[in-house]
Amino acid sequence: MKRILIVGAGYAGAVHARLLADAGYKVHVIDKRPHIAGNAYDRVDENGVRLHVYGPHLFHSKNKNVIGWIKQFGDFVPYTHKVRALLPDGQEVPLPINLDTVNAVFGTSFETAEEVQAHLRKVSLPIAEPANAAEYLYANIGKDLTDLFFRPYTKKMWGFDLEDMEAAVVKRIPLRFDRTDTYFADDEIQMMPRDGYVAVFEALFAHPGITVSLNTAFSKDMLADYDFCFNSMPIDEYFGAALGELPYRSLRFHHRTVEGVPEQDWSVTNFTDTGKFTRETAWHVLPHHLVEDTGRHTRTKEEPCDYRDNNMERYYPVKTADGRYVALYEKYKVLAASEPKMQFIGRCGTYQYLDMDQVINQSLISAEKWLAAQKATA
Numbered sequence: 001m002k003r004i005l006i007v008g009a010g011y012a013g014a015v016h017a018r019l020l021a022d023a024g025y026k027v028h029v030i031d032k033r034p035h036i037a038g039n040a041y042d043r044v045d046e047n048g049v050r051l052h053v054y055g056p057h058l059f060h061s062k063n064k065n066v067i068g069w070i071k072q073f074g075d076f077v078p079y080t081h082k083v084r085a086l087l088p089d090g091q092e093v094p095l096p097i098n099l100d101t102v103n104a105v106f107g108t109s110f111e112t113a114e115e116v117q118a119h120l121r122k123v124s125l126p127i128a129e130p131a132n133a134a135e136y137l138y139a140n141i142g143k144d145l146t147d148l149f150f151r152p153y154t155k156k157m158w159g160f161d162l163e164d165m166e167a168a169v170v171k172r173i174p175l176r177f178d179r180t181d182t183y184f185a186d187d188e189i190q191m192m193p194r195d196g197y198v199a200v201f202e203a204l205f206a207h208p209g210i211t212v213s214l215n216t217a218f219s220k221d222m223l224a225d226y227d228f229c230f231n232s233m234p235i236d237e238y239f240g241a242a243l244g245e246l247p248y249r250s251l252r253f254h255h256r257t258v259e260g261v262p263e264q265d266w267s268v269t270n271f272t273d274t275g276k277f278t279r280e281t282a283w284h285v286l287p288h289h290l291v292e293d294t295g296r297h298t299r300t301k302e303e304p305c306d307y308r309d310n311n312m313e314r315y316y317p318v319k320t321a322d323g324r325y326v327a328l329y330e331k332y333k334v335l336a337a338s339e340p341k342m343q344f345i346g347r348c349g350t351y352q353y354l355d356m357d358q359v360i361n362q363s364l365i366s367a368e369k370w371l372a373a374q375k376a377t378a
């Protein structure tokens with residue numbers, strides 16, 4: 001019987017743990033934090049509101065296999081995510097940019113997608129091959145919308161100017177020409193766990209082959225007791241930052257209690273100003289997040305910062321236009337290949353920003369591949 005160590009009780013660790021335990025392996029999951037669920041961890045606060053401790057987590061995916069797999073471990077309810085941007089004049093307009101956003105910014109009264117597209121073509125700059133995020137946006141939506149919705153936000157979020165960012169960072173933000181005011185693409189399934197993410201993780205770990213130890217940080221001497229390790233700790237940390245640090249942006253969360261429980265259909269408001277906050281979440285808008293009616297609700301603002309200024313809490317890998325950190329990660333990957341009994345997994349193990357569905361998908365593929373290789377050599 002092979003004994004497996006899994007570092008990290010987030011999605012990457014939990015999916016590997018479950019597949020290996022289902023295949024008959026004895027799996028020990030450790031996490032240095034006092035809770036399971038990794039960055040998807042949620043709890044109910046003193047206002048009776050469920051909040052996601054590491055920022056709002058909206059489950060959305062086009063991958064039916066992932067949706068079907070995760071639904072085995074909890075009840076999920078449909079949810080349509082909407083975001084508004086607060087403009088300097090106090091208007092709250094739909095984000096991603098749509099027909100109504102364009103009308104609010106330019107004082108126009110377009111009625112059709114064709115009119116909006118024609119207007120954007122008129123204000124766009126002729127840049128055939130955009131070399132960075134600024135050029136990509138200028139070429140697609142022009143200077144006014146770029147400098148209002150993206151320039152201050154990006155500077156606050158990443159600490160970089162748009163010119164220093166890869167176009168890929170903004171390419172994944174959709175652009176609408178009609179009145180659609182939902183955040184995610186139309187072909188995505190959007191859903192939220194009825195009883196929160198922790199309940200889903202409890203179900204994932206509820207297997208006689210899995211034991212979970214919290215408040216337990218990885219150390220290399222643990223490896224002697226196991227035949228293989230799937231590791232979702234930061235790959236540079238494992239190697240003592242021997243080649244240099246892989247930087248991350250982090251977030252400080254500022255919660256506030258507000259009297260009353262107002263009805264609104266968007267949960268997240270983005271700030272377009274140059275202040276320190278990027279966005280605010282009204283948790284009660286998310287389905288089943290008003291767990292107890294206290295007559296109050298909670299709102300949480302996010303203040304981006306360097307991870308060194310937030311207890312080394314790693315949230316978003318830093319992607320620069322010159323790709324220097326991706327290149328550094330590639331060097332760590334070469335080092336990692338010399339560890340025959342270990343595989344790095346997940347967001348920090350592979351230095352990628354991964355949505356929940358992506359990390360589940362990658363983990364299902366990785367665990368199945370590993371199991372197939374064991375069978376082949378048995």
Ligand SMILES: Cc1cc2nc3c(=O)[nH]c(=O)nc-3n(C[C@H](O)[C@H](O)[C@H](O)COP(=O)(O)OP(=O)(O)OC[C@H]3O[C@@H](n4cnc5c(N)ncnc54)[C@H](O)[C@@H]3O)c2cc1C
Binds near residue numbers: 033216359
């Ligand atoms: C602010 C924010 C908002 C997000 N919003 C969304 C969203 O709306 N929708 C979406 O799909 N995705 C969202 N995500 C992404 C989502 O959080 C990730 O997809 C998911 O957390 C990745 O899972 P993971 O297991 O790779 O990493 P994690 O969830 O980070 O889990 C890794 C675990 O490893 C543990 N660990 C690290 N080092 C050690 C060590 N040395 N010893 C022991 N344990 C260790 C950590 O404590 C952690 O619990 C968001 C992420 C952030 C940061």
